[in-house]
Amino acid sequence: MGLEDIYTQIIMEHNASGRNKHHIDSPNLVLKGVNPSCGDEITLELRVKDGKIEDASFTGVGCAISQASTSIMIDLIKGGTVEEAKEHIKTFMGMIRHEITDEKQLESLDEAVALKNISHMPARVKCAVLAWHTLENALAKKS
Ligand code: FES
Numbered sequence: 753m754g755l756e757d758i759y760t761q762i763i764m765e766h767n768a769s770g771r772n773k774h775h776i777d778s779p780n781l782v783l784k785g786v787n788p789s790c791g792d793e794i795t796l797e798l799r800v801k802d803g804k805i806e807d808a809s810f811t812g813v814g815c816a817i818s819q820a821s822t823s824i825m826i827d828l829i830k831g832g833t834v835e836e837a838k839e840h841i842k843t844f845m846g847m848i849r850h851e852i853t854d855e856k857q858l859e860s861l862d863e864a865v866a867l868k869n870i871s872h873m874p875a876r877v878k879c880a881v882l883a884w885h886t887l888e889n890a891l892a893k894k895s
Contacts, residue, residue, distance in 0.1 A: 759866035766820035766863075772827065773819070776807045781894055785886030787818065789878045794822055796886050800894060803834050810883065817867070817876050822883035824863045834891055840864075841888050848881060 753761075779797035786793050794812030798805055808830045810822045825844075829837040843861055846852035848871055858865050870880045 756869070759869070762824070762863050762866040763816060763820040766823040767816040769823070772809055772823045773811060774809050775811065776809045779807075779809075781890050783886055783890035783893070784812075785882050785889070787814065787878050787882045789875070790814075792818060792879075792882075794818065794883060794886065796822075796883065796890055798890060800834060805829050805832055805834060805837060814882065815876075815879050817870065818879040818882050821864075821867055821880045824866070825883045825887065828862055828864060829887070834894065837887065838891060841884050841891075844884050845881065848877060 776797050776799060779799050781798040781800050782795060784793055784795045792812070792814035794810050794814060797809050797811070799807040808826045810826060812822075814822075825840075828840055832840075840861065843852060843857065844864055844867075847858055847861065847865070847868055850871055852858060858868070867880050870876050
């Protein structure tokens, strides 16, 4: 199986699993994000305590790319610190913009590297970054 197939499989699995798509107990940071191109919306729910993201989930609708990207992001940030989440956002955006291409640097993104080639599909870039932009805005409200 080639790398492209593995990436496609990761995206399809996250889109189908829905394991991060639910409500969480006592969220204290909830933010809706809209993809202006299509009008699809997701809502992130986070429970942040003492600088740590104790729990996270999302609800909403969108295409497979947006749903998978949101789910992958949640796996990455859940249980980590707010500062780590901010670093992940920076790295992910850098990857999407082709500013960060170093494999070692991208390793920290784990499964999110599956979205690396989305920049070849300009119409889908907004789908891929929707969750990450929403998280960035949510965390900015917290600080
Ligand atoms: Fe709406 Fe991708 S088409 S989020």
